[in-house]
Amino acid sequence: METISNNLHPTPPAHQRTLSASADQPEGLRPAFPAHQRYWNEYVKEIADDRYFYERSCIRQTFFPGSEAAFLKILRDELGKDIRDEVNQHTCTGIGYHSDIVPLETTMTIVARLFSLMTEAGYKNYVPSCVTSFGVFSEIVHKWEEQPALLEKTRELLFKATGREFEIPENIAHPSDIIYKFRNELKDKMKYRLVNRYTGRPLKVVDHIGCHYAKIFPEKGIGKAEFPHVLAGMVESWGGEVVDYPERRHCCGFGFRQYIIQENRGYSIANSKKKFESMEPYEPDFIVSNCPGCTMFLDKWQYVIAEMEHKTYDKEGYGIPSLTYEEMAGLLLGYDPWTLGLQLHQVQVEHLLDKIGIEYDPDDKYRAADGSLLPSPEKPNNLQV
Amino acid sequence: MGNLSRLLGEDVRFHNALTSCMNCGMCTAVCPAAEFYDYDPRKVCDMVQRGNDESIESLLKSDVIWYCGQCMSCKTRCPRGNVPAEVISVLRKVSQEMGYFRESGKGRQQVELMERIGGNILEIGYCVHPDKMPYETHPEQGPVWEWYLKYISRVAPKVGANYRGTGPGALRKIPDDVLDEIRRIFEVTGGMELKHKVTGD
Numbered sequence: 001m002e003t004i005s006n007n008l009h010p011t012p013p014a015h016q017r018t019l020s021a022s023a024d025q026p027e028g029l030r031p032a033f034p035a036h037q038r039y040w041n042e043y044v045k046e047i048a049d050d051r052y053f054y055e056r057s058c059i060r061q062t063f064f065p066g067s068e069a070a071f072l073k074i075l076r077d078e079l080g081k082d083i084r085d086e087v088n089q090h091t092c093t094g095i096g097y098h099s100d101i102v103p104l105e106t107t108m109t110i111v112a113r114l115f116s117l118m119t120e121a122g123y124k125n126y127v128p129s130c131v132t133s134f135g136v137f138s139e140i141v142h143k144w145e146e147q148p149a150l151l152e153k154t155r156e157l158l159f160k161a162t163g164r165e166f167e168i169p170e171n172i173a174h175p176s177d178i179i180y181k182f183r184n185e186l187k188d189k190m191k192y193r194l195v196n197r198y199t200g201r202p203l204k205v206v207d208h209i210g211c212h213y214a215k216i217f218p219e220k221g222i223g224k225a226e227f228p229h230v231l232a233g234m235v236e237s238w239g240g241e242v243v244d245y246p247e248r249r250h251c252c253g254f255g256f257r258q259y260i261i262q263e264n265r266g267y268s269i270a271n272s273k274k275k276f277e278s279m280e281p282y283e284p285d286f287i288v289s290n291c292p293g294c295t296m297f298l299d300k301w302q303y304v305i306a307e308m309e310h311k312t313y314d315k316e317g318y319g320i321p322s323l324t325y326e327e328m329a330g331l332l333l334g335y336d337p338w339t340l341g342l343q344l345h346q347v348q349v350e351h352l353l354d355k356i357g358i359e360y361d362p363d364d365k366y367r368a369a370d371g372s373l374l375p376s377p378e379k380p381n382n383l384q385v
Numbered sequence: 386m387g388n389l390s391r392l393l394g395e396d397v398r399f400h401n402a403l404t405s406c407m408n409c410g411m412c413t414a415v416c417p418a419a420e421f422y423d424y425d426p427r428k429v430c431d432m433v434q435r436g437n438d439e440s441i442e443s444l445l446k447s448d449v450i451w452y453c454g455q456c457m458s459c460k461t462r463c464p465r466g467n468v469p470a471e472v473i474s475v476l477r478k479v480s481q482e483m484g485y486f487r488e489s490g491k492g493r494q495q496v497e498l499m500e501r502i503g504g505n506i507l508e509i510g511y512c513v514h515p516d517k518m519p520y521e522t523h524p525e526q527g528p529v530w531e532w533y534l535k536y537i538s539r540v541a542p543k544v545g546a547n548y549r550g551t552g553p554g555a556l557r558k559i560p561d562d563v564l565d566e567i568r569r570i571f572e573v574t575g576g577m578e579l580k581h582k583v584t585g586d
Contacts, residue, residue, distance in 0.1 A: 056555060058512040061546065065555035069545025085553040088563050095512035098455040100477040101499040101583065102506070104398065106576035113566065135457070143397065150397060161569040211456040218461060225461045251417045255454025258418075260502065261494045262522060267421045267454065269525075274420075303527045341544035346527040366532075368539035377532035 045222055047181045048125035048171040052083040053118040057130030058091050059292035060324075066341025067292075067326040068129055071175050074329060078189055079182055083127070086117050094132040098256045105157065108150070111140050112158040116166035126169035127178065131291035134174045135212030138220050141168055172220075174213060176290035176325050180222055180230045183237040191334035194240030196285070197357040202241035203285040206320070207231035208275075208298060210291020211251050225249075231288055231325060238332055247278035252294040259297075272301040279320075280313045286321040286352050288328050298322040303346040306383035317384040319347035331358055338364050348385050387438030389445070392479045402471035406430040412459035412469045424452040426459055426469035433472055445480040451491035481583055499583045507568055510559035515548075 052075070060068050075081040093110050096102035102110075118126055128134045144151035151168075158164050179186070194203040209228040214221025223229030226249070232242045253271025258264045275298070279287075289295040299322040306312050312319050322345065323331075330340045337358065342349045343365045353360055366374045379385050386394075393399050412426040413419045419426065429449065432440050444450060453473040460468045477486070486492030505517050520531040533540060538548055547554025571577045580586070 058514065061511070061555040062513050062515050062518065065541065065546035066544035068555050087553040087557070088560065090510040090559050090563055090567060091506055091512045093506055093512065096502045096506055098474075099498045099502055100474060100481070101495060101503045101579065103478070103575045103579055104396075106571055106574040106579075109570045109574045110567065113570065146401075147397060157574050158570070161573045162566045164566075211458060215457045215461040249458075251454065251456040251458060253417060253454070255417070255456070257451065257494060257498055258454045260498060264491075264494070265525065267418070270421050271417045271454075300526055300530075304525050339543060339545070344529060344533055344540075344544070346529045367543070368536065369542035370539065372539075374532075374536050374539065378528035380528060 045177070045220070046171060047173045047177050050081050050125075051123055052081065052125045052127045052173075052178070053121060053123035053169075054083050054085050054175075055089055055092070055114060055126065055128045055133060056085075057128070057133060057292055058095065059132075059296070060129050063296045063344065064292055064324050064327075064341060066339060066344075067324040067330075070326040070330040070335060070340055071129070071179075073335075074179070074186070074326065074333070078186060078333065084121055084123055086121065088117055089114060092128065092130070092133040092136050094130065094136040095256060095260075097136060098132065099260065100257075105153075107136065108140050108143075108154045109157045109161065111137060112154050112166050113162060113164060115168065116158065116162075116164040118169060119165070119167045124167070124170040126172045127175055128172070129175055129292075131174065131210030131213045132293070134172070134220075135216050137169075137172050138217045141172065142217065144168065174230075174290065176213075176230050177222060179325055179329055180233050183234050186329060186333065187237050190238065190332040192332045192356050192358055194235060194238050194328075194332070194356070196355050198355065202239055203355065204243050204282060205235045205240045206243045206245065206279050206282075206284040206287040207235060207248075208252065208287055208289040208291075208294050209249075210289065210294050213290060231290055234325060234328070235288065238328075243279060243282045243284050245279045245282050247275045250275055250278075252289075252291075252297045253301075254293040254297060259293075268297060269301045269304060272297050273305060276302065276305070276313045276320075283315070284320055285355060286323055286328075288323050288325055290325055292324070295322050295324050299345050299347050303380060303383050307381055310382050312383065316351070317382075318351055319383055321345065321347050321349045321352045323349075331356070334358075336360065336364070338367070346380075346383070386436060387441070389438045389441045389479065389483075390436045392482070393433065393441070393475050396475045396478060398471050399475050402468040402475065403430060403433060404467060405465050406434050406467050407465060409464065411462045411464060412467075415458045415462050416453075416469075417456055417458065418452045418454050422452040424449060426453070426473070429476075430467065430469050430472060433476070442485070445476060445483065445485040446488040446492075448489045448491040450476045450480060451486075451489065451494065481579065484582070486583075495583050496585075499580055503580055507564075507571065510564050510567060514556065 075083045093102045093107045097107040214225040218224035253268040258267035302319040327340050337360050410427040418424045480486045541548035547557040549558050
């Protein structure tokens with residue numbers, strides 16, 4: 001087990017830590033580093049080195065199955081790690097829990113069953129693919145630590161329902177934590193960099209962190225909640241430049257019941273729109289998220305806004321591509337975009353691939369697994385494809 | 386202490402979620418729901434903290450408690466370490482237990498949520514799944530989604546999925562014995578009881 005910390009910038013003296021950088025302050029009182037570097041610098045998080053138990057995400061399997069496949073491929077083929085893809089796993093019920101149709105006791109026992117699979121397989125490092133799951137696991141383990149009676153009750157309920165027993169994982173890390181941890185090893189294997197090949201400038205990247213990654217338990221996230229560095233660290237290591245825009249921390253608007261119920265979806269799109277309007281002046285080349293819902297909403301709501309209001313947030317009318325971190329990593333490693341599943345995005349990615357200089361076969365985009373050519377999807381009325 | 390305050394306090398989440406709110410309004414300032422709805426988590430916390438059962442009952446019967454999107458931004462920012470979104474979870478639980486959720490339009494949406502998400506969990510072991518997201522009710526997913534659903538059995542293997550297959554992988558069929566264990570867990574932990582309360586089945 002290693003801990004991750006940023007030693008590039010030594011922690012400033014204590015008297016400077018509470019000050020904000022300001023040109024109005026006398027030189028001797030100015031902090032040595034901008035606030036965002038100082039806060040992030042003090043963070044430490046444990047991330048296991050190897051032997052991971054992978055738990056799949058309902059949303060990722062639905063919208064980004066290629067990203068889950070890419071994560072496993074990166075860990076196994078690029079990094080030589082042992083990661084188990086368990087056949088008997090299932091939902092963590094997180095979406096149901098946060099929609100208030102699954103009681104806490106039920107979710108705790110379902111989580112316990114997932115831990116029992118890990119225990120049975122001889123693993124101790126749990127890797128939930130979904131940010132909602134990551135939040136659920138962090139919350140439940142925290143409650144068990146605070147209230148041991150709850151843990152005992154959960155053990156009894158699981159045994160009563162299934163005859164199973166379980167151990168609490170020694171380490172729970174999100175897949176984005178693991179990619180972050182090994183970002184420099186991966187960089188050495190990458191075929192491309194996040195650089196605009198036409199201008200030689202770093203690509204401008206919006207990083208969006210799923211709310212349940214660090215807003216519930218800030219210490220569980222790299223960089224904590226206010227200055228999350230998990231995606232920014234990847235972007236910067238791989239040649240890009242992170243866009244720091246006003247609504248960077250704002251929720252994508254999923255809201256569980258606020259999206260699942262059709263008549264509530266105005267909540268969801270309004271929050272995404274707020275983010276798009278905030279990032280637009282910075283002309284980002286793409287968005288990268290570590291939460292499957294966020295990646296999907298920041299893709300699909302651009303399509304809806306284009307169709308409803310004839311508005312896109314790039315200059316050409318194509319929209320801003322919204323990627324998962326595995327799609328970003330996979331593209332740079334030279335994986336085929338259509339095996340990664342980029343044809344399943346509504347905002348098309350070819351302009352981004354061309355900017356990076358990624359080689360791809362446009363004729364393969366809508367081919368089936370057996371190589372046969374499928375009809376192309378209908379074209380939207382307004383969003384350029 | 387009134388009956389409703391007592392019920393709220395019986396939830397293991399409650400005392401960590403609301404200990405000493407000073408009504409500063411930081412939660413409301415950062416809340417995405419407060420920007421979209423006529424919603425003010427500061428007022429909700431104040432009302433709950435006062436412990437007046439009459440006020441709490443009106444809250445439990447209103448749309449207000451159903452506006453929160455559970456993003457948890459309030460937890461990060463509360464200077465007193467309260468979690469207004471978790472207070473909301475407890476309020477929603479008691480509203481459903483008492484049957485008060487039926488008295489508001491937003492509350493009655495729980496029936497659909499239970500049938501859809503709860504139904505998915507018990508039937509197939511997923512909260513969401515492409516088979517349960519038809520384009521007709523999800524037009525916001527765009528023509529690419531319509532295309533994917535039409536050709537999913539031919540496209541899924543290309544992107545590494547094991548759609549409706551046996552063995553591991555994305556979108557695999559979850560084995561029947563696993564589904565049986567999930568259902569038994571719902572039976573012994575109160576999940577089924579809540580389902581019956583919400584749907585009336």
